[in-house]
Amino acid sequence: MSGSAQGTGAIGASVAPVRRLNVCVVGAGAIGTALAGRLHAAGNDVAVLARGARRDFIASHGLSLTDDRLDLSFRPALAELGELAGHDLVIVAVKAGALPALLPQLAAAMRPDALLMPAINGLPWWYGLGEDGPLADRPIDAVDPGGALLPLFAPQRLIGCVVYSRVTMLGSGHVIVSGRQDLQIGAVGGAPPLAQIAARFTAAGIAVSVEPDIRRAMWRKLIRNAATNVVSALTGATLEQMGRDDGAVRVITEIALEVSGLAARLGRTVDPQVEELIAVLRTAGPFATSMLQDVRNGREPELGAIAQAPLELADRIGHPMPTLRSVAALLELAVRVR
Template sequence: MTEPDWRTQRDAGRWHVGIAGAGAIGTTLAVRIARAGHRVGVLARGATLDVIRQDGLHLTDREGEHHVRVEAGAAGELGQPDLLFLCAKAQDLLALVRSARPMIGPDTLVVPVVNGIPWWYFEGEGGRHQGRAVRAVDPDGALKDLVPLDRLIGAIAYITAERMAPGVARSFNPLKLILGEIDHRPSDRLARTAAMLTACGIHTQASGRVRDPLWTKVIANLSSNPLSVVSGATLQDIYGDPSLSQIARQMLSEALLTAAAYGARIELDPASLLAMGAGMGPVKTSMLQDFEKGLPLELSAICEAVIELAELQGLSMPLTRNIAILARFKSDSALRAAAGL
């Protein structure tokens, strides 16, 4: 993977950062980066664009209240930044990338901040599936065509944020990112990106094996999110209730076996993950919150892509598949009812 020439204001310590997706995560990143003195451009439209242009962005976090002014507009108005964050739900990513494509210049690093198995999983990893598409998340290979692989940085976000209104977000937990080159090689661009973000108050780790923390988060989401939609249960009950925790543990086992087949090194053992989940209290998963708001769910990236990867290794995930089917049916039925169909 060839690194782009670092020729812009990065060398002077001031970066030009683009944010595509002005939701909770995008707003949080934009505010933290802008208040550190970097130039930030936010891709937005409609009412959100009007609010950002008129009143800027607002973030409430552990350090207090923050208000920043940023550039905002369509992709053609924002130029080509040094670093572009793609902040979207997996099912919305393709449309976002198409809108943001003019922002990807010859030196732009692209960081997708998306849950689940990414479309680039088999790129740069050198295994027997090298270059294969993950059909659950990129069935036509459109994402692969739109985002240059040599510009891509893998990311796992541990940022709990809530969008309160257009241009307004809050987050009361520590902000953490893990970044890594998708071919697992160390690079200057990775180290410098991580250092810049950490200086902005977003603790960022540069990983030499980015798929390991990726699997850790995917497994945590897989064992809780679809089950929360089916049951309506909180994390406390999913991992602490004797009946539900049995289901969660079995889904964990299926996912861990799949991750192991791909050589992943998982940081948490099942007992620790269950205890951690139960200790989070009566918290609704993000997927359950989306279901209750009548929004589409991230089942393709969090569940169906993992099942696809398992099948490539000759493994089955029967319980995970059934829970995902139930969650998909429940979500689709609710969306049809809301549409009057």
């Protein structure tokens, strides 16, 4: 490690073992609500930190979700930033674009031994912490403008998290989970108590695997996200519609191969499993990807973490990614026009 991981609570903080799961979920969108609901139903102490209209809605109506055979409505404790010191684990479930403003506030408010688990899409701001070669402790500007986020948390305080879950938030604020909630977690550095945390999540009905290399797991998910989300947001097509369209399948395949090639050049060979991906799309039903949900609701899609970050790394090492670059550019134009 270089000296880049300094700052609020970053160096020298030992992480306490997990004796209970006292959690604060930051962000009460679809993923945050789904996780908070399951943990709450299993009897864990769960608070939610939300802002603006969403906080007002929760204060008045609480949270509700449908997940498998669980139909749950509950009123979580609404946390303030100044109350984060009372929590052992903080789960961040916001869009990656919100992190540059949010993370410095979390770093200042959390205890120096508390753990942070960002449940976010795409390449995370912390990816280069402790890495070798062209990524060694270097920020990714697309997700960490100016490198302000990289020094905030020591790697041993971070739990990498990859989410596989088809979750939709209705206009009413009700969240619907289609299928099983799956999490892959792993150490960014050091040895956080992953097995204990995984056991608590599993007891709450959330399937969790502890990954020996969380960065490789992130590439596996990014291959699927970059290939499907960008095409879906640009075209307006659901997963099933893309899987049954020959032209979309060709573009998705090309992007998946480009991203897997980038991962291999950065030291993490990942099978893109294109045939399996297309089979999943064809049977997924009319599910809108997270980017398509954003576009439909007038929100900025997560281009930074899912498309611009891998393109930035590709430029750094001279890896061509013409298909993703072209489709991402068209989506950026479409967003500006809309």
